[in-house]
Structure formats: C-alpha cells, structure tokens
Amino acid sequence: MIEQDLKPLEEKSIYVIREAKLKFKNVAALWSMGKDSTTMLALTRKAFLGKIPFPVIHIDNGIDFPETYAFREWLSKKWNFKVIVGRSEIKPDPMGSACCGRNKPETLKKLLEEYGFDALIVSIRRDEHGIRAKERYMSPRDRDFRWDYKNQPAELWDDYASKLDAKEHMRVHPLLDWNEIDVWRYIKREHIPVNPLYFSRNGFRYRSLGCTHCTVALKSNAKNVDDIIRELRTTRQEERSGRSMDKEHEAAMERLRALGYM
Amino acid sequence: MQVRNIALLGHKDHGKSTLIGRLLMQTGAATRVRIREAQEYSKRLGRGFEPAFILDSFTEERLNEMTYDTTRAEIKHRGMALAFIDVPGHEELIKNMISGASYGEVAVLLVSAKPDEGIRGQTKRHLFVARMLGIDRLIVAVNKMDTVNYDEERFRAIERGLRRFISAIGFDKRNVAFVPISAYDGENTVKRSARMRWYGGKPLVEMIYESAKKATPKATGMLRIAVQGTLPGGLVAGKIVSGSVRAGEMVAILPKGAAVKVRSITVNGAVVKVGNAGNNVALALAGTLPKEMRGTIISGISSRPIVTDRIRLRVFVTGAFGRAMSVKFNGIDIPCRKVRVLRVIDTTTGALRPGPPRLLDAVEADITLSRKVPVEGYAITPELGRFVLYNKGMFAGIGIIEPG
Numbered sequence: 001m002i003e004q005d006l007k008p009l010e011e012k013s014i015y016v017i018r019e020a021k022l023k024f025k026n027v028a029a030l031w032s033m034g035k036d037s038t039t040m041l042a043l044t045r046k047a048f049l050g051k052i053p054f055p056v057i058h059i060d061n062g063i064d065f066p067e068t069y070a071f072r073e074w075l076s077k078k079w080n081f082k083v084i085v086g087r088s089e090i091k092p093d094p095m096g097s098a099c100c101g102r103n104k105p106e107t108l109k110k111l112l113e114e115y116g117f118d119a120l121i122v123s124i125r126r127d128e129h130g131i132r133a134k135e136r137y138m139s140p141r142d143r144d145f146r147w148d149y150k151n152q153p154a155e156l157w158d159d160y161a162s163k164l165d166a167k168e169h170m171r172v173h174p175l176l177d178w179n180e181i182d183v184w185r186y187i188k189r190e191h192i193p194v195n196p197l198y199f200s201r202n203g204f205r206y207r208s209l210g211c212t213h214c215t216v217a218l219k220s221n222a223k224n225v226d227d228i229i230r231e232l233r234t235t236r237q238e239e240r241s242g243r244s245m246d247k248e249h250e251a252a253m254e255r256l257r258a259l260g261y262m
Numbered sequence: 263m264q265v266r267n268i269a270l271l272g273h274k275d276h277g278k279s280t281l282i283g284r285l286l287m288q289t290g291a292a293t294r295v296r297i298r299e300a301q302e303y304s305k306r307l308g309r310g311f312e313p314a315f316i317l318d319s320f321t322e323e324r325l326n327e328m329t330y331d332t333t334r335a336e337i338k339h340r341g342m343a344l345a346f347i348d349v350p351g352h353e354e355l356i357k358n359m360i361s362g363a364s365y366g367e368v369a370v371l372l373v374s375a376k377p378d379e380g381i382r383g384q385t386k387r388h389l390f391v392a393r394m395l396g397i398d399r400l401i402v403a404v405n406k407m408d409t410v411n412y413d414e415e416r417f418r419a420i421e422r423g424l425r426r427f428i429s430a431i432g433f434d435k436r437n438v439a440f441v442p443i444s445a446y447d448g449e450n451t452v453k454r455s456a457r458m459r460w461y462g463g464k465p466l467v468e469m470i471y472e473s474a475k476k477a478t479p480k481a482t483g484m485l486r487i488a489v490q491g492t493l494p495g496g497l498v499a500g501k502i503v504s505g506s507v508r509a510g511e512m513v514a515i516l517p518k519g520a521a522v523k524v525r526s527i528t529v530n531g532a533v534v535k536v537g538n539a540g541n542n543v544a545l546a547l548a549g550t551l552p553k554e555m556r557g558t559i560i561s562g563i564s565s566r567p568i569v570t571d572r573i574r575l576r577v578f579v580t581g582a583f584g585r586a587m588s589v590k591f592n593g594i595d596i597p598c599r600k601v602r603v604l605r606v607i608d609t610t611t612g613a614l615r616p617g618p619p620r621l622l623d624a625v626e627a628d629i630t631l632s633r634k635v636p637v638e639g640y641a642i643t644p645e646l647g648r649f650v651l652y653n654k655g656m657f658a659g660i661g662i663i664e665p666g
Contacts, residue, residue: 002291002336002343004265007540010530011501014542015490018499022491022556023593046531049544053494126334130296130319133333136361149320150330154357154580154657156364158488158501159590159650179336238295 001127001181001232006189009178013040014047016137016174017121019160021047024119024170027054030108031083033068034209035194036123036175038075039183042192043174044121045079052081054121057111059104061088063212071195078193086111090213099213105145112169119170127179128239135173136161143167180239181232188225199223208240216242265336265343266474269366269397271359271388274351276374277405279329281445282346283313285467288452289337292316313446317348328352332362339471346370351384356391356622357580357657363392364660367477368399370470373424375416375442376409381423383610387622390431390609391578394624394662396644399437399473400428403466407458408444414460417442430612439473441466485513486567486638487543487560488592488645497528497544498555503645505562506538507545515552516559516636517569522549557594559636559646567636567646571599573663575649577625578609581658583618583651589661590650591635600630629661639663 017040020027029044029052031037044052058072076083088107090098112120126133136152138160153161161170175183187194197206204217218241222228270278283300286292300315303324315324316335323330329350336345349362363369369392373385392400402424410416421440428438442450442461449455450465463469485505493499507513509527514520525546527537537543545560552558561567577583588597607624608615619625640647640662647663 002338003263004336004343005263008265011540011542014530015501018490018493018542019593022493022499047499047542048493049495049497049528049531051494130317130333133317133335134319134331150322152331152358152361154650155361156650156660157648158593158645177334236294238293241295 001235002179003185004177004179004182006182006186009182010043010046010186012177013043013174015158016172017044017047019158020119020121020138020170020172020174021053023160026115026117027119027121027172028084028115028117029054029056029121030123031056031058031072032209033058033064033071033075033195035183035187035198036125036178038194039186039192040121040123040175041075041079041081042190052079055082055084055115057084057086057108057120059086059088059107061090061099061104061211063090063099065197065209065212067197068195068209071193075193084111084115097214099211109143109145117169119172121172121174123175124173125175125178125180125183135176137173137176139171139173140168141171181229184225184229184232188229194225198228200227206242207237208243210243214243218242263338263341263343265345266477267345267347267365267367268470268474269347269363269369269392270349270372271363271369271392272351272372273374273379273382273384273388274328276351276372276379276382276385277445278351278372279314279317279348280312281370281372281403281405281443281451282335282348283316284445284448284451285337285346286316286335287313288448289339289467291335291337330355331358334362337467339467342471342474344467344470344474351388353384353387353622356387359388360391360395360578360580360660363388363397364395366392366395366397368401368470368473369397370466371400371402372405372445373402373420374406375404375420376406379406380420385424386427386611387609389428390612390624393431393433394576394578394660396640396662398433399477400433400439401466401469401473402428402438402440403445404440404442405445407442407449408447412442412444412449412455412457414458417461427612437473439463439469441469484565484643485560485562486643486646487545489515489555489558489560490593491556493544497546498551499542499544500560502537502539502541502543504539504643506536507543507560509535512563513547513560514563514566515555516561516566517634518552519566519569520550520552521563522547522551557592559592561636567638567643569634569636571631571634572628573631573635573637573649574604574626574628575661576664577627577651577659577661579619579621579623579625579659581621581651581656582653583625583658584653587651587653587658589629589631590652592645595652596635597632598629599632600628602628604628625659627661637663
C-alpha cells in the first residue's frame with residue numbers, strides 16, 4: 001500500500017472542505033463514526049480554526065455497534081458539533097442489504113429535503129473501490145440521488161462544478177486522494193480519536209465499519225494505531241473484505257452509487 | 263512518499279488503460295481480489311484477460327471496451343509514488359480527458375504500432391492539450407509492438423511521424439523520449455524486453471521515473487494568495503499559490519488594490535509567522551477590506567500582477583464558442599463583454615484554419631471581461647493565467663494567458 005506525503009493531502013482536503021463551506025449555502029457532512037469521516041472532521045477543525053461550522057449527519061438504522069454510538073456521543077461533546085440523526089428503517093431491499101443498502105439513502109434524501117442542504121461532504125477514497133476511483137472532488141446528484149457518471153462535469157485545476165439547479169445537491173469528496181494507510185498515518189500524527197472497534201480484541205478487529213448486520217471482524221492482532229499501520233504495510237487483504245454489502249462486486253457498487261449510496 | 267502525477271494520453275484503443283492495468287499487476291500494486299475480479303469479468307464476457315478492467319470499473323466501460331471517465335491509480339517505483347491518471351481517448355469525452363490531464367506533471371502518450379492504427383487524430387490533439395495545460399515532459403510509448411513482430415522500423419516510423427509536431431507545439435526535445443512496448447504482454451514496461459534488443463534504452467517505468475524526478479514545480483517567489491472567501495469569524499481564507507507571506511507585512515488586495523496589514527497567519531490550525539506556497543491560510547487583516555473577498559488575489563505591495571479587463575487567451579474549444587460566454591477565474595464567474603477571434607488552429611495538425619472556431623479547435627482571442635481581474639502569464643503563475651470558459655452554464659473551453 002502506497003504511503004503518500006501527508007502534507008499535500010492535508011492541504012488539498014482543507015482547501016476542498018473550505019471550498020464547500022464558502023461556495024454553497026447550506027452544507028452538511030456525513031459521519032459514520034468510522035476512521036475516514038472522523039479524519040474529515042479533524043481536517044474540518046483545522047480548516048475552521050478549531051470549529052466544525054456545519055451539522056454532521058448520522059444515518060442510523062438502530063443496529064450500529066454500541067461502541068459506535070458511544071463514540072458518537074463522546075466525540076460530538078468533546079469537539080462540540082451538532083449531530084443530526086436520521087433514523088433509517090431495516091426492510092427488504094432487492095438491490096442491496098436490508099440494513100445498509102438502499103434504505104439509508106432513502107432516509108438521507110428526506111433529511112436533505114427537510115433541512116435544505118445543498119452540499120454534502122462524504123469521506124470516500126479512491127483506493128477503496130474501482131467505482132469510487134472514478135469520482136470527482138465535487139460531483140452533483142439529482143433529487144433521486146442519481147449519479148450521472150457517464151456525464152460528469154469537467155473538473156480541472158481548482159475549478160469545481162458549481163452550476164446547480166435547485167433540485168440537485170453537490171457531493172464533496174475531500175479525502176478522495178488519500179489511501180487507507182495515509183488515513184492511519186494521519187490519525188497517528190494528529191492524535192485523532194478513533195472508534196475502538198478498529199483495535200484487535202481476542203484476535204479480531206474491524207477494518208471497515210458498517211452496522212452489526214453487515215460487518216464482520218477480520219483476524220488481526222493490531223492493538224493500536226502503530227500496529228494497524230504495520231499491518232497495512234504487509235497485508236494482501238482488501239480493506240472492505242469485511243463488508244458483506246459490496247463484496248467487491250463492481251456492478252453491485254455501481255448500482256449502489258448510482259442510487260445514491262454513500 | 264512523494265507523489266508525481268502522470269497523465270496518460272492517446273487515441274482510443276491505443277492501450278492507455280491496458281498499460282496502467284499491466285503496470286499495477288507487474289509492480290504488485292493491484293490487490294489479488296482486484297485482479298481476480300478483472301479476470302472473472304473477462305471470462306464472463308468470453309474474452310482473454312483484460313488488464314484494463316482493473317481500472318475500467320463501470321459496466322459500460324467493460325462491455326464497450328472504452329474508458330468513460332478519468333481515474334487515478336498509483337504504483338511505487340524507487341521510493342516515488344507514480345500516480346497514473348487514465349483518461350478516455352474518445353473525442354466526445356475530451357472534457358473528461360482534460361479533467362484528468364490538468365493534474366499531470368509528466369505525460370505518457372500511447373501510440374499503437376498496429377498497422378491500421380498508428381498516429382491518429384486524438385494522438386496529436388491530446389499532445390496539443392497537454393502542452394497547453396503546461397505539461398512539458400513527455401514520453402511516447404509506442405504500444406502493441408507484439409502486433410508488428412517487435413519491428414524496429416515500425417517504431418522508428420512512428421517516432422519520425424511525431425517528432426516535428428511535438429517540437430512545433432513547444433516541447434523541448436531534450437524532455438521527450440520514445441519507448442517501444444507491448445502493454446498487453448508486459449514487454450519493456452517494467453523490465454527490458456528480450457524481444458526488442460535493438461532498443462538500447464530503459465524500460466518505460468524507468469523513463470517515467472526519471473522524467474518525474476526532474477519535473478519540479480517552480481515558484482516565482484512573488485506572493486500570490488488566491489482568496490476563497492471569509493471564514494465564519496471574519497478571517498480571510500485562501501491558498502498561497504506562490505511566494506510567502508509574513509505576519510506584520512503590508513499586502514494589496516486585488517483587483518481594487520486596497521493596502522492592508524497582515525495581523526496574523528494561521529496554517530492548518532496553528533498560528534505561524536510565515537505562510538508558504540502550498541499552504542491554505544487564514545489571515546487576520548487590518549484595514550478596509552472589500553465587501554466580497556472571494557475571487558480576490560492578495561499580493562505584495564510592490565510586486566503586483568497586472569489588473570485588467572482585457573485578456574488575450576489561447577483557448578481549447580470544448581463547447582459553443584462566442585460572445586455569450588463567461589469565464590470562471592479564481593472561483594468566480596465573470597461574463598465576457600467582447601470576444602474577438604484572432605486565429606483558429608486545427609489541433610489535429612497544428613495548422614491555421616480559416617473560418618469560425620469549431621469544437622476541439624484552438625483559438626487565439628482577445629476577450630474583454632465585464633470587470634477587471636489580476637492576471638499573469640500561465641507559465642509564471644498558473645493560477646492567475648488560466649480560465650475555464652462557460653456558455654450558458656455549459657463547459658465551453660479552457661483558456662490560458664501566454665506570455666508576451
């Protein structure tokens with residue numbers, strides 16, 4: 001896994017996060033209490049002198065891990081930011097899984113309409129998946145969350161798409177260039193708190209976090225951030241191999257993203 | 263690890279995605295799962311293994327054997343990360359090609375040696391665009407050498423066919439190299455090929471590495487901050503695109519030119535005495551600030567860029583070119599008042615062409631904007647010399663200010 005210089009990554013992310021705030025009227029960020037979106041919040045605090053100047057959304061199906069809920073409460077108090085919890089139903093979903101497939105974006109859609117958010121910061125990374133690698137830093141989605149991936153707006157230099165019709169919202173991806181190991185190296189450098197589920201207990205740890213129904217722990221003895229970085233330097237396993245939802249099926253991920261999956 | 267961005271260029275089907283896929287496999291950068299997934303999909307389509315599927319992840323890309331949109335994949339070579347930017351080679355997808363190539367520091371141009379392929383329209387057009395974007399290091403990979411029995415003469419013919427065009431559009435020939443490869447078979451990509459002993463040079467990855475090592479971003483040293491806007495709380499946010507700023511110094515806010523004092527500088531959450539190129543800063547400024555900070559440029563008091571509403575641009579046309587255009591400059595939209603076309607260039611030949619500009623032409627034009635902006639030659643400060651053109655909200659082109 002390639003370890004990139006952290007400084008340019010940090011600068012780019014701060015630039016993109018500030019751009020989202022200064023360009024759009026009503027911004028929110030998605031937070032899963034996972035390492036990527038927590039790192040995004042840490043970067044946001046750097047961009048805005050210690051503050052998180054927009055609300056943070058948790059799409060909650062009610063069956064996240066207890067550690068995840070505890071982390072949500074603890075960090076939102078510690079860093080003093082507003083969390084909006086959108087309650088998502090668990091019901092059969094022919095396109096994905098009942099817990100985290102299509103039902104979560106449905107909840108998010110309602111939230112966006114209710115609050116009128118026109119931009120949403122999402123902490124996806126290119127190295128997670130071939131489909132995510134095709135994303136832009138800023139990418140419009142229509143009211144039905146469709147991603148028109150065959151006709152994405154041009155994005156060159158620091159000029160990001162801006163023309164929005166009222167029904168669209170912009171997805172903003174400040175962590176697009178980061179690799180998994182970069183996120184952990186940054187967590188170490190900045191002492192960013194993370195969900196304890198990432199650390200090994202009884203020989204297993206979670207490498208990528210979903211809810212209790214669709215995430216399995218992987219064999220690992222990594223008990224702290226240093227151990228994780230060491231593990232990632234040698235592993236041949238995919239980051240999302242513990243996530244039953246996408247299971248590396250390009251076509252499945254494409255459908256999910258086109259439908260607005262985060 | 264330092265990251266260098268490598269833009270892949272070339273006509274459709276000349277092997278850009280296949281090359282990156284092959285390099286990812288040969289250097290161990292692609293995971294087993296990813297390779298297996300590409301293998302299984304190739305088999306499902308009843309084909310031999312397609313290394314391109316490691317990158318081309320959309321169903322349509324695989325079924326139609328073409329890249330729709332740009333993507334990025336990294337390999338590690340001698341302590342440097344080479345981030346390959348894949349782009350579509352199809353003419354109608356040039357907006358996606360430009361989006362990818364604009365991040366390139368070195369270009370790798372793929373030209374197929376296959377008898378009925380060779381130098382084609384997009385081969386030259388992509389070179390033209392890359393040069394315009396300021397990429398000045400180029401490696402031409404003559405691909406599919408396996409289809410011509412690794413014949414040296416075919417390689418030399420393509421080299422001869424491109425050399426003059428490459429020089430004519432402004433590449434320095436010392437910064438251009440030609441390498442024969444077969445991306446599909448992995449010949450001369452990472453290791454020297456036993457099938458092309460007549461080629462005395464290094465394999466492709468090595469050539470890219472050496473070129474990337476020399477591609478160092480230049481800084482003029484003159485202070486230029488591209489202002490993003492005012493943060494909640496009143497500090498001014500911006501990116502230092504060149505030079506450095508010191509706490510306590512006087513600076514000018516352009517285009518109006520108000521002189522203000524820098525009271526304090528915050529970089530990534532910490533208060534510092536000096537902010538340097540590349541830093542995203544938050545500045546406390548003392549003095550009368552313009553009402554709207556977004557889109558302004560902060561410079562030193564005595565080394566200001568030119569402030570003008572009349573610019574001469576070299577434009578690559580990607581949409582409807584005309585008077586109704588607006589330019590996007592440093593984050594703000596500025597309508598054009600007058601557009602006068604001076605010259606039209608056919609980008610597949612480099613020759614002048616009479617008549618009004620058409621899609622994918624290059625145009626030299628004098629443009630009068632509806633307000634003044636601080637500008638500089640693209641080669642001096644890229645951020646102050648580049649414009650994105652829109653026509654009724656649609657992407658219509660990219661324009662740069664050439665020196666002189």
